[in-house]
Amino acid sequence: MLAVHFDKPGGPENLYLKEVEKPSPGEGEVLLKVVASALNRADLLQRQGQYDPPPGASSILGLEASGYVVELGPGCQGQWKIGDPAMALLPGGGQAQYVTVPEGLLMPIPAGLTLPQAAAIPEVWLTAFQLLHLLGNVQAGDTVLIHAGSSGVGTAAIQLTRMAGATPLVTAGSQHKLQMAEKLGAAAGFNYKEEDFSEATLKFTKGAGVNIILDCIGGSYWEKNVTCLALDGRWVLYGLMGGANVSGPLFSKLFFKRGSLITSRLRCRDKKYKQMLVKAFTEQILPHFSTEGPQRLLPVLDRVFPVTEIQEAHAHMETNKNVGKIVLELPQ
Ligand SMILES: NC(=O)c1ccc[n+]([C@@H]2O[C@H](COP(=O)([O-])OP(=O)(O)OC[C@H]3O[C@@H](n4cnc5c(N)ncnc54)[C@H](OP(=O)(O)O)[C@@H]3O)[C@@H](O)[C@H]2O)c1
Numbered sequence: 001m002l003a004v005h006f007d008k009p010g011g012p013e014n015l016y017l018k019e020v021e022k023p024s025p026g027e028g029e030v031l032l033k034v035v036a037s038a039l040n041r042a043d044l045l046q047r048q049g050q051y052d053p054p055p056g057a058s059s060i061l062g063l064e065a066s067g068y069v070v071e072l073g074p075g076c077q078g079q080w081k082i083g084d085p086a087m088a089l090l091p092g093g094g095q096a097q098y099v100t101v102p103e104g105l106l107m108p109i110p111a112g113l114t115l116p117q118a119a120a121i122p123e124v125w126l127t128a129f130q131l132l133h134l135l136g137n138v139q140a141g142d143t144v145l146i147h148a149g150s151s152g153v154g155t156a157a158i159q160l161t162r163m164a165g166a167t168p169l170v171t172a173g174s175q176h177k178l179q180m181a182e183k184l185g186a187a188a189g190f191n192y193k194e195e196d197f198s199e200a201t202l203k204f205t206k207g208a209g210v211n212i213i214l215d216c217i218g219g220s221y222w223e224k225n226v227t228c229l230a231l232d233g234r235w236v237l238y239g240l241m242g243g244a245n246v247s248g249p250l251f252s253k254l255f256f257k258r259g260s261l262i263t264s265r266l267r268c269r270d271k272k273y274k275q276m277l278v279k280a281f282t283e284q285i286l287p288h289f290s291t292e293g294p295q296r297l298l299p300v301l302d303r304v305f306p307v308t309e310i311q312e313a314h315a316h317m318e319t320n321k322n323v324g325k326i327v328l329e330l331p332q
Pocket of ligand 1: 149217239240
């Protein structure tokens, strides 16, 4: 089968399609014939040699995929049958013509969505769901500040925040991205390149601050984050795009707010946790991708690339051009 491959860490120019051995499903696994996968920041880091896959995971890039079940491994519980369309959360291996998946990490395709649209759901929607509900304990009436509001995770988090009865605020680096976030339901957006988002957030909340911050930036935002956090606020850190170093009185500022700093990494969680998350998401959230009406959830697709253009797809994400997800189509 063909799979996205690189021989040495480096830039997008190192990526190419390579003929590799097709995997076989093990105990409790199914084989998925991949129609589409999607790109994540983790793929860029792995390509640069800065993010190894967790032990036992495929070294092929790709944290999510959609396609058809084509083989059942021993011990499968009958949840899936050959020919079923499905989408999957993966620790790696999605950017290939076939991938093996534990059956509990597959989800049905919501009615009305295409397979390329479905490929844009697992990684960022499960992440946003986990950050908001399992870690941030979002409540109706909360205000939630979502950084990188037009990212894959951000576009999902805005919609899930609205659905929880809370108010999403976003930051982003351009007017176009802020407008897209507002169309998805953000109550206000702040261009972090042009204004101090903590001052703007405090003004919007009449001095109260936000109850939850979903933060994939880290270092460069720490002081502004803690400044606009409400008393008893939850600051959920899940990425370090703005660096890992902090210089200044973080502890006293956080302590003064009685704030909680919570960190999260989904990819390296064990199978049991991921199965619990997939089950909760499938039951509570997935039906809302198919309902008619204002609460309908939508995966936001920026562009669909044929996987033969994998270098262009990485360069597009690396230069922060995407609003929502970059999807890759595999040859059939
Ligand atoms: N911990 C986990 O379990 C987990 C799971 C999934 C994703 N993530 C993390 O979530 C983040 C978003 O992932 P994604 O795939 O959704 O990203 P994405 O769609 O590629 O969007 C990322 C956006 O972040 C903004 N950005 C980049 N560098 C920045 C900086 N230094 N300061 C401020 N904004 C910056 C850019 O938008 P602007 O033009 O607005 O600057 C960029 O387009 C990444 O850090 C990723 O690693 C973590």
